[in-house]
Amino acid sequence: MAKLNLKLMQEKLAKLNKKTGGSYLKIEDGKKNLPLRIVPDKDGDPFKEFYFHYRMGEGYGSVLCPKMNSNGRESCAICDFVATLYKGGEVEKEHAKEIKAKNRYYSNVIDRENEGDGVQTWGYSKTVYRKLIETCLDEEYGDITDIDEGFDLRVSKTKDSGKAWFEVNFTPSRKESSLSDDPEKVEKWVESQPDISFKEYTSEEVEDILEQYIATTTGVEGEESRGGGDDTEDKKNKMDAIRQQLSGD
Numbered sequence: 001m002a003k004l005n006l007k008l009m010q011e012k013l014a015k016l017n018k019k020t021g022g023s024y025l026k027i028e029d030g031k032k033n034l035p036l037r038i039v040p041d042k043d044g045d046p047f048k049e050f051y052f053h054y055r056m057g058e059g060y061g062s063v064l065c066p067k068m069n070s071n072g073r074e075s076c077a078i079c080d081f082v083a084t085l086y087k088g089g090e091v092e093k094e095h096a097k098e099i100k101a102k103n104r105y106y107s108n109v110i111d112r113e114n115e116g117d118g119v120q121t122w123g124y125s126k127t128v129y130r131k132l133i134e135t136c137l138d139e140e141y142g143d144i145t146d147i148d149e150g151f152d153l154r155v156s157k158t159k160d161s162g163k164a165w166f167e168v169n170f171t172p173s174r175k176e177s178s179l180s181d182d183p184e185k186v187e188k189w190v191e192s193q194p195d196i197s198f199k200e201y202t203s204e205e206v207e208d209i210l211e212q213y214i215a216t217t218t219g220v221e222g223e224e225s226r227g228g229g230d231d232t233e234d235k236k237n238k239m240d241a242i243r244q245q246l247s248g249d
């Protein structure tokens with residue numbers, strides 16, 4: 001009788017453990033120096049980029065842009081609408097900025113203060129994304145996700161005086177470390193990390209969403225053109241909310 005193929009069993013288990021859409025890391029406002037460790041991805045790219053149209057979908061949810069996420073292979077009615085808005089006046093341009101596709105980045109991480117929570121997905125801004133890549137290319141650090149000789153990050157979510165929203169930033173730890181001293185933990189975290197993915201929309205679905213959006217916002221637009229101080233305030237709050245959303249939880 002053939003021996004049980006242990007490697008195959010391990011692969012089967014890893015597949016079972018592989019979560020789709022894990023939990024998202026929530027960083028408290030004002031938090032300083034939260035130690036996070038990025039878990040390496042098997043495809044060699046632990047920093048995932050996605051483009052969203054914010055406050056567009058059902059209940060003002062975000063919509064993954066089919067065009068930007070396919071390098072332009074698919075079309076996107078919202079992007080086309082944004083291009084038209086940019087040809088308009090100031091109000092239209094502001095509106096375009098609000099709904100144009102914006103990028104957001106994601107990595108799977110271990111929160112050192114709550115390792116028991118396992119691998120969580122951390123969403124962050126372009127500023128943080130750039131810094132993560134720069135750190136990996138910095139020869140004093142190199143691959144910060146290396147399971148043996150990587151680096152933890154110290155992540156803070158602070159608000160500069162005069163600003164309305166919190167911003168996330170990090171400094172890499174100066175000391176290299178392993179993902180964990182326990183090889184079983186390392187294997188579990190790497191093998192069972194969640195797939196970072198979001199609901200995808202076809203070009204046709206996005207067209208419907210845009211139609212719905214235009215139908216429900218036309219009334220608001222009419223009020224805006226009639227003027228009034230509150231509208232500006234409202235718009236400002238809306239923009240702040242989007243920035244907050246973008247600057248990262």
Ligand SMILES: [Zn+2]
Nearest residue numbers: 065076079101
């Ligand atoms: Zn788009």
